[in-house]
Amino acid sequence: MEKTECVHATGDDPAIEVVGLQSQYGSRRVLQDISFTIPRHRVTVIMGVSGCGKSTLLRHLVALKPTPHGRILVDGKSLAEFNEEELYRYRRQTGVLFQSGALFNSLSVAENIAVPLRAHTRLADETIRIIAQIKLHQVGLMDFADYMPSQLSGGMRKRAGLARALAMDPAILFVDELSSGLDPITSAGLDDLILELRETLRMTIIVVTHELESAFRIADQLIVLDRGRLVAAGKPEEIRSCPDERVAQFLSRRADPQEEDMQNYVNRLVGDRRGGKGGRR
Numbered sequence: 001m002e003k004t005e006c007v008h009a010t011g012d013d014p015a016i017e018v019v020g021l022q023s024q025y026g027s028r029r030v031l032q033d034i035s036f037t038i039p040r041h042r043v044t045v046i047m048g049v050s051g052c053g054k055s056t057l058l059r060h061l062v063a064l065k066p067t068p069h070g071r072i073l074v075d076g077k078s079l080a081e082f083n084e085e086e087l088y089r090y091r092r093q094t095g096v097l098f099q100s101g102a103l104f105n106s107l108s109v110a111e112n113i114a115v116p117l118r119a120h121t122r123l124a125d126e127t128i129r130i131i132a133q134i135k136l137h138q139v140g141l142m143d144f145a146d147y148m149p150s151q152l153s154g155g156m157r158k159r160a161g162l163a164r165a166l167a168m169d170p171a172i173l174f175v176d177e178l179s180s181g182l183d184p185i186t187s188a189g190l191d192d193l194i195l196e197l198r199e200t201l202r203m204t205i206i207v208v209t210h211e212l213e214s215a216f217r218i219a220d221q222l223i224v225l226d227r228g229r230l231v232a233a234g235k236p237e238e239i240r241s242c243p244d245e246r247v248a249q250f251l252s253r254r255a256d257p258q259e260e261d262m263q264n265y266v267n268r269l270v271g272d273r274r275g276g277k278g279g280r281r
């Protein structure tokens, strides 16, 4: 790992340990020598500018991308060595809220929550309906069971996605971009919800974000990535006082156009031409 003074061990009971992780797409390496620990019953926030590798790291953690270089240890055992049944159990005990919320638009909110319950359990319809109501209550959407996703605001869609991620009572919750694109009040409401889940359900929560305010509000531990490398890890106050120039630059939001990730730059250009997601608004 590149030398940095800002990697602090948590000292807590580790739920997941990442050791020397490298990742690439084809021949292009996007993560390099990443090592850190995710403590149990805490909120860990992975942050960094767009294109630094946050979502890729998340894909490894949820076992959607294999890890041929380095190790991810879950309760001390390497994810790469999990047999089919262990992998199935790991997936059952983890909930994932993807960036888009990933709701099925043709299903009502309650039916969306029922999807994992129908796929992984043999519960009766009435029980599934009650569980969906409980999950909606947990995320503050109890009156919206019969709404369609298109009838919900952005923040409500995130809450509905969260309710679905909670359907199977996961011990570990992964959230990709909790509040991106939401107004500050909606975003703060979601932050409070994450903290409530940690307190009431004692969940281990991993949030990927580039929203600084949200990151510092919810994190017990912050992981800062820069161009595929881990440049800092520690409690919010440890990150704030980190002297590393890359961390200071990220925290002060100074753009570094010379160093912008070339692939992202090209993606944005293509997006601009197509008037797509990457285009300027």
Ligand SMILES: Nc1ncnc2c1ncn2[C@@H]1O[C@H](COP(=O)(O)OP(=O)(O)OP(=O)(O)O)[C@@H](O)[C@H]1O
Residues within 6 Å of the ligand: 025, 030, 048, 049, 050, 051, 052, 053, 054, 055, 056, 057, 210, 261, 263, 264
């Ligand atoms: N499926 C893919 N194939 C090839 N390259 C990819 C793929 N997904 C991501 N990348 C590249 O890997 C790098 C890291 O991307 P990643 O999505 O992990 O970053 P990120 O920090 O999550 O970005 P953002 O905040 O914009 O979502 C980027 O340069 C990106 O262009």
